[in-house]
Amino acid sequence: MPGSKKTYKKRILPMLPLRGLTVFPHMILTFDVGREKSIKALDEAMMNNQLIFLTTQKDAKNDSPDVDDIYNVGTISRVKQLLRLPGNTIRVLVEGLNRAEVRKYVQTDPYFIAEVAERIVPVNRKASITDEALKRKVISTFEDYAKLNGKISAETIASISAIEDIGQLSDIIASNIQLRIEQKQAILNESDPEKRMEKLLELLISEIEILEIEKDISIRVRKQIDKMQREYYLREQIKAIQSELGDKDGIAGEVEEYRKKLESVKLPEEAEKKVLKELDRLQKMQSGSAESSVIRTYLDWIFDLPWSKKTRVMIDLKKAEAILEEDHYGLEKVKERILEYLAVLKLTNNLKGPILCLVGPPGVGKTSIAKSIARALNRNYVRMSLGGVRDEAEIRGHRRTYVGAMPGRIVNALKQAGSSNPLILLDEIDKMSSDFRGDPASAMLEVLDGEQNFAFRDHYLELPVDLSDVLFLTTANSLDTVPRPLLDRMEVITISGYTEEEKVQIAMRYLLKKQMKAHGLKKKNLRIREETIRCIINYYTREAGVRNLEREIANVCRKAARALVSGNRKSVTITPSNIEKYLGTRKYRYDKANERDEVGLATGLAWTPVGGDTLAIEVTIMDGSGKLELTGQLGDVMKESAMAAVSFIRSRAEMLGIDKEFHRKYDIHIHVPEGATPKDGPSAGITLASAMVSALTGRAVKRNVAMTGEITLRGRVLPIGGVKEKVLAAHRAGIDTVILPLENRKDIDDIPENVKSGLKFVLVEDMDTVLNTALAAEKSRRNIESGDNDQGSVLLTEESAVVDDQSSAHQM
Ligand code: ADP
Numbered sequence: 001m002p003g004s005k006k007t008y009k010k011r012i013l014p015m016l017p018l019r020g021l022t023v024f025p026h027m028i029l030t031f032d033v034g035r036e037k038s039i040k041a042l043d044e045a046m047m048n049n050q051l052i053f054l055t056t057q058k059d060a061k062n063d064s065p066d067v068d069d070i071y072n073v074g075t076i077s078r079v080k081q082l083l084r085l086p087g088n089t090i091r092v093l094v095e096g097l098n099r100a101e102v103r104k105y106v107q108t109d110p111y112f113i114a115e116v117a118e119r120i121v122p123v124n125r126k127a128s129i130t131d132e133a134l135k136r137k138v139i140s141t142f143e144d145y146a147k148l149n150g151k152i153s154a155e156t157i158a159s160i161s162a163i164e165d166i167g168q169l170s171d172i173i174a175s176n177i178q179l180r181i182e183q184k185q186a187i188l189n190e191s192d193p194e195k196r197m198e199k200l201l202e203l204l205i206s207e208i209e210i211l212e213i214e215k216d217i218s219i220r221v222r223k224q225i226d227k228m229q230r231e232y233y234l235r236e237q238i239k240a241i242q243s244e245l246g247d248k249d250g251i252a253g254e255v256e257e258y259r260k261k262l263e264s265v266k267l268p269e270e271a272e273k274k275v276l277k278e279l280d281r282l283q284k285m286q287s288g289s290a291e292s293s294v295i296r297t298y299l300d301w302i303f304d305l306p307w308s309k310k311t312r313v314m315i316d317l318k319k320a321e322a323i324l325e326e327d328h329y330g331l332e333k334v335k336e337r338i339l340e341y342l343a344v345l346k347l348t349n350n351l352k353g354p355i356l357c358l359v360g361p362p363g364v365g366k367t368s369i370a371k372s373i374a375r376a377l378n379r380n381y382v383r384m385s386l387g388g389v390r391d392e393a394e395i396r397g398h399r400r401t402y403v404g405a406m407p408g409r410i411v412n413a414l415k416q417a418g419s420s421n422p423l424i425l426l427d428e429i430d431k432m433s434s435d436f437r438g439d440p441a442s443a444m445l446e447v448l449d450g451e452q453n454f455a456f457r458d459h460y461l462e463l464p465v466d467l468s469d470v471l472f473l474t475t476a477n478s479l480d481t482v483p484r485p486l487l488d489r490m491e492v493i494t495i496s497g498y499t500e501e502e503k504v505q506i507a508m509r510y511l512l513k514k515q516m517k518a519h520g521l522k523k524k525n526l527r528i529r530e531e532t533i534r535c536i537i538n539y540y541t542r543e544a545g546v547r548n549l550e551r552e553i554a555n556v557c558r559k560a561a562r563a564l565v566s567g568n569r570k571s572v573t574i575t576p577s578n579i580e581k582y583l584g585t586r587k588y589r590y591d592k593a594n595e596r597d598e599v600g601l602a603t604g605l606a607w608t609p610v611g612g613d614t615l616a617i618e619v620t621i622m623d624g625s626g627k628l629e630l631t632g633q634l635g636d637v638m639k640e641s642a643m644a645a646v647s648f649i650r651s652r653a654e655m656l657g658i659d660k661e662f663h664r665k666y667d668i669h670i671h672v673p674e675g676a677t678p679k680d681g682p683s684a685g686i687t688l689a690s691a692m693v694s695a696l697t698g699r700a701v702k703r704n705v706a707m708t709g710e711i712t713l714r715g716r717v718l719p720i721g722g723v724k725e726k727v728l729a730a731h732r733a734g735i736d737t738v739i740l741p742l743e744n745r746k747d748i749d750d751i752p753e754n755v756k757s758g759l760k761f762v763l764v765e766d767m768d769t770v771l772n773t774a775l776a777a778e779k780s781r782r783n784i785e786s787g788d789n790d791q792g793s794v795l796l797t798e799e800s801a802v803v804d805d806q807s808s809a810h811q812m
Contacts, residue, residue: 008117013053013076014041015112020060022184023075024171027096034089041111042090050079053100053116056185072102073189076118099188119191131166134197141204142173148211152176167193170200179203238283255283258299266308271463275302301407305414310421311378315346320376327372328365329506337493352450357474360495361611363545366475374423379471382417382424384409387431392438397460407460410447421469430476441483448472448489496724497544497611499752500537507533511550519557526560527573535576539586544611544725556582594703597776600695604687605708605730607722612729614706617672619691624667632672635680641711642670645689648715648767658696668692683720685711689767690774698779705774706730707739715767723747731755737762739770
């Protein structure tokens with residue numbers, strides 16, 4: 001070192017080797033001494049100025065170190081206090097004075113005495129700029145160290161900053177930081193103050209680095225542990241708070257239960273995540289709060305859905321056939337079509353094909369066929385009615401933000417089914433409508449689309465629901481109102497109404513058994529013969545299907561059950577003569593055909609979504625100015641048919657023997673009774689014309705004739721639809737001659753044989769044939785004689801009587 005001159009002073013001192021401890025000059029510390037050799041050295045020191053040479057043994061575990069086991073450099077110290085502790089131990093308080101180095105050992109036994117060289121630093125040593133720089137650097141680094149270490153008091157830091165001498169400074173800092181013994185010794189070994197400072201700085205910086213890394217690690221570890229502990233701790237806290245608030249059954253318990261449930265069921269990943277999220281939210285709530293019950297309902301819904309539950313589906317055509325046969329009478333064509341459909345399902349082995357749609361009037365067995373299909377395929381069956389659905393939300397549910405929100409009907413149906421591969425019957429798909437709240441048909445389209453429905457989204461659940469394993473079936477009364485895009489996805493099977501004979505068979509073989517069983521009646525309890533059933537069909541029901549028939553049979557069973565129980569009887573016999581006792585007076589006249597031939601009253605045939613029906617059309621002619629009045633809720637098309645009929649009659653007036661000016665002189669009033677039901681369509685054309693011609697000519701319409709067909713201005717008769725239903729209705733009403741357009745000839749094949757054989761069909765191409773068939777050749781005598789008609793008619797018959805001769809002349 002420039003300017004520093006080394007001077008040494010020799011001393012002979014007792015020596016004490018320390019274990020794991022380094023004493024620096026200026027340092028005051030206590031330590032305990034137990035080794036005999038050390039105690040002796042201490043005793044010697046006490047007798048000799050209290051000075052002792054303290055140095056460190058290289059290995060702390062060595063009990064009796066030799067000279068080689070001890071570092072050479074140590075500190076000459078003064079013993080300030082001695083305290084004898086029990087067990088031959090002495091506690092010593094010492095103050096480090098100056099560093100010194102062993103020159104030689106004077107003695108090693110019974111204690112060490114060494115000759116040491118003490119370095120004397122000149123008191124007037126001048127501090128250099130380097131010293132100052134070093135000092136500042138060391139102090140600031142030490143402060144950083146202290147901050148990281150956290151164990152060094154503020155006073156220590158303050159007192160250290162006040163030290164001027166760099167030698168002293170480095171010694172004091174070295175004694176205050178945590179270093180390994182070798183590192184401390186290295187500082188002690190360095191007698192040059194500047195070099196010592198540099199060494200210390202180096203150590204401090206590396207220590208800081210280590211501390212920083214340590215801190216990082218501990219922060220990281222603590223974060224991990226903290227997160228787990230924190231959650232645990234918070235949960236415990238919530239439990240405690242809730243029990244403090246008197247929440248005995250506690251949300252915590254509930255959450256726990258949900259968690260257990262979650263472990264026991266298999267939910268799709270997305271659903272599981274959702275449940276966990278909701279549980280976290282629930283946990284923070286109070287059990288009575290409205291929001292918690294919203295979450296609970298939601299969770300219950302998720303757990304109630306059959307996510308992965310399935311029944312074992314099998315398509316066994318033989319079995320399916322047997323089941324369809326077992327449950328339903330007749331319907332041969334329908335059963336065949338269904339078996340074909342199932343065969344295709346089996347071959348393609350997926351449900352992406354068209355959806356089966358059963359179309360027909362109520363009570364013809366659409367629902368019950370669907371049930372049989374489900375049974376045959378071993379799928380659970382659910383019926384979902386679409387009648388009156390006008391809001392998309394009914395299909396898809398409401399978002400949970402709405403009060404009282406619920407999932408839509410599809411999800412509801414799945415829950416009800418209890419398996420994820422049921423057969424869902426979408427009943428009355430034609431009764432679905434749309435309004436401003438959105439179109440349910442578009443939602444249905446997604447539901448039925450095999451390419452999309454594996455991830456159907458319900459607004460309430462907010463989770464994709466897989467519908468690709470669901471077999472959908474639909475029913476409708478009529479296809480007119482089914483939205484086109486839906487219709488395109490469907491394979492339609494039409495079921496038309498039953499004949500009386502079929503109804504009798506269905507009732508005898510199925511309905512009666514079913515209802516007797518439902519009412520707890522044994523075979524011997526109720527005697528009811530075929531003719532009685534026929535009587536019920538004809539006088540108590542008027543329908544295409546058998547729904548009301550079944551209801552009436554149920555009625556009979558109920559009444560019979562009561563008679564049995566209250567009258568102590570063994571059996572009840574029901575016959576056509578006592579049926580009124582059970583079912584009340586007859587509701588319908590079987591023979592709905594007119595009782596006699598009437599002028600101005602013709603029987604038409606109509607098709608309605610609930611089956612065919614007869615339609616009485618009345619026409620009255622009155623003096624007037626040529627007004628055409630139509631009453632009975634007639635639609636536009638029907639009104640136009642009436643006008644076409646008038647024009648046709650005008651063009652044939654002469655030939656028919658009608659006053660050419662009739663359309664100016666008279667008012668024509670057309671009325672179709674049963675005004676409550678709207679009527680429309682062109683097929684009443686020929687009936688309107690016949691009734692008008694009858695009223696204008698006075699020729700009565702034959703009571704046993706019914707007709708249907710569209711009329712053109714030139715009197716041609718055009719084909720119409722719904723022939724089968726219409727003919728069945730005519731048959732029901734006791735008609736024996738049916739006038740049909742020639743072009744509808746092919747439809748006659750569909751009519752059951754027993755109906756066909758009881759009817760005479762007249763196929764017509766023009767109105768003339770219709771009139772010849774339907775009207776009596778002569779004008780009605782009754783009208784002329786009795787005069788029981790209104791004035792207009794009487795007047796007309798008198799007039800037409802004149803022309804009548806002419807017309808018959810023409811016909812000849
Ligand atoms: P839809 O769904 O067409 O309105 P349903 O399936 O409800 O008619 O039928 C009404 C009742 O009539 C049911 O009890 C059904 O079993 C019975 N039914 C209908 N057609 C037949 C049939 N061909 N054979 C046996 N029972 C039938």
